[in-house]
Amino acid sequence: MAEIIGDRDLLYNATAAAKSFLESDPNFETKEGRALKNQLINLDQKYAFS
């Protein structure tokens, strides 16, 4: 994470895009939303997030 923090543009733009996406598709209903949900499930399994 420290390395990514060094890339300030990327960090802010990605977090802003994430926030904006969650506002527009909170229930993951779009095509991208469904794909994203799958990706999050994989992430949770891999890193035991929740």
Place this chain on the structure above:
Amino acid sequence: MRGILNMNFDTDIKCLYGVGPKKAELFNKMGIFTLGDLCYHFPRAYENRGNVIKVEDAQDGQISSFIIKMVTDPYIVVRNKKMTLAKMVGHDDTGKLTLVFYNNPYIKDSIHINGTYRVYGKVKRVRDNSEMVNPVYELVNPIKELMPFVPVYPLTQGINQKFMMSTIKLALDTVLSANISGVVDYIPYEVKKENNLADISYALQKIHFPNDYDEVKRARKRLAFDEVYLFSIRSMLTGNKEKNVPGAIYDISSSTKFLQSLPYKPTNAQTRTMREIATDLKSGRRMSRLVTGDVGSGKTLCAAFALFLALENGQKSVLMAPTEILARQHFISLSKMFEGFGYECLLLVGATPAAQKRKILQRLLQDEPVLVIGTHALIEDSVSVNNLGLIVIDEQHRFGANQRDKLRNKSKSCHLISMSATPIPRTLALVLYGDLDISTIDEMPPGRQVVDTYYVNEDYRERIDNFILKNVKEGGQVYIVCPSVEEEETIECEGGYSISLDMLEQFLDYKEKPKLKAAVNYSEELSRRFPELKVGFIHGKLKSKDKEKIMEQFVKGDLDILVSTTVIEVGVNVPNASLMIIENAEFFGLSGLHQLRGRVGRGDRKSYCILVSDTKNPNTMERLNILKNNHDGYMIWNIAVQEILLPSLERKVGKVVMQI
């Protein structure tokens, strides 16, 4: 084998041709279970084999690539039972190149007279002849073009580069061709357009098999964006859930006893943070708090306060540090601090002798309140802690999410403090760590000296050398930090693709392999240059015992100069060290440089930091100048945000970010 159309990221790797149970087991050892895992197993470096030069241009010691036609067959010499040597000669239109292979008698079946090969490796000039020992060779085939950039992967014993590369290629081809439209992209089109991001299929292809550095750069940008994007969404989703887990209620009445025992008055920011911690601990909900503060701002005192309260409430507490050096340092200072209260501290690191470790593990199973300080050794499955009340993770960003969770899973209801010396602004921290409450120590203890910082290029080498001599003659000690351990043929970055794009820019700017100062080689050079000085070196690849010994020598003053990698970035406290020289400073991030500078100026000696860089990249020069002109970590961030970040934010995302 399943039909190719049914295969996706979740398909088991055993479905791939060539991956049997034994190979699958080896992949599993590396955390690779599915085709998706293979696709996301990124190269740690690339070999630029496409940059072919002529034999007459070969230089001694350079990693180079040549296309040569063999004029002899391999000639095998058996030196003894344990060693065979194969020699062969090839040439291009400018000169002759001898290839030497040790212990590879079967080379005669692979390289043949009149065949044309691309060979890649280190050149050795012997008189007028050029020679390569154990080079990589590939048959030049007019039908199949050779890859210009060849990925270099992290491996495990039993899986070589060739097998890893072909398996990843197969996984990628399978997944990408299984769906007509390739992998479904979860980043909306507008976001990709606005941020100039590549498609995920392109990024995955090119991170593994690029044709040039521009393609690597584009792929890395997309994948790094994804990492932050997914992390942010996950943090936003789990944020509130994490904050309402029940936790032990602590009696905090002994806080005063702790504060009265201190030989100095805490700063207002420390007091505020300790108050926030105490409020959490008596609230009845599980504490999950991030304490951020600049180098030397006194985060450890706040952690010690929480550790003390856990012990006072009859529970065990654990402090995990990213390096052994730092763990030992915490052990020494906290043992002293808690001795007066009658609490014992235990140290558990990788180098702890087995017998002592067994004793510690037994103690951890008993009910008595003790403080355990350690490194990654604490998260091993064999470590079980009974009655665990509080975990403190120092330099939390140095641990992976799964490592942090593994420690916390040792007791689901225990309180947690994460500490970070990266002085990120509170607003940003809220986004990054949505699941944590945040305390910010934005005030330095009084009387802290400013480290004079200079940013110079190689032309100043003689003056730097004189300054080193002057410093040592006056009784001071010197740190010299290099970006790599040994002279390498490729730039290798920890953590796969999570290299900062700034750093990648540097790599790209050079067009050719930059000459990086390497700790081991540079310390030898310095020993020759300063025969009257005692020079030592330390890096992460050394054995714990050796690291400890060298640090002890430096602390005692037995060494004048310590050449190091970033292994000394956190926690090392040698008050007599008064000069920090950072070589190839362009290869370090702003926060890393600031941390390194924080290693000097810890005693009474006037201290200096010299950033040495020949970079011509305007962004990097600006970054180094920000560090030169500023000493407060938060100020450095604010300036970086004002001058570099905000203009681009207004241009790109405007109000959305301001709301964050």
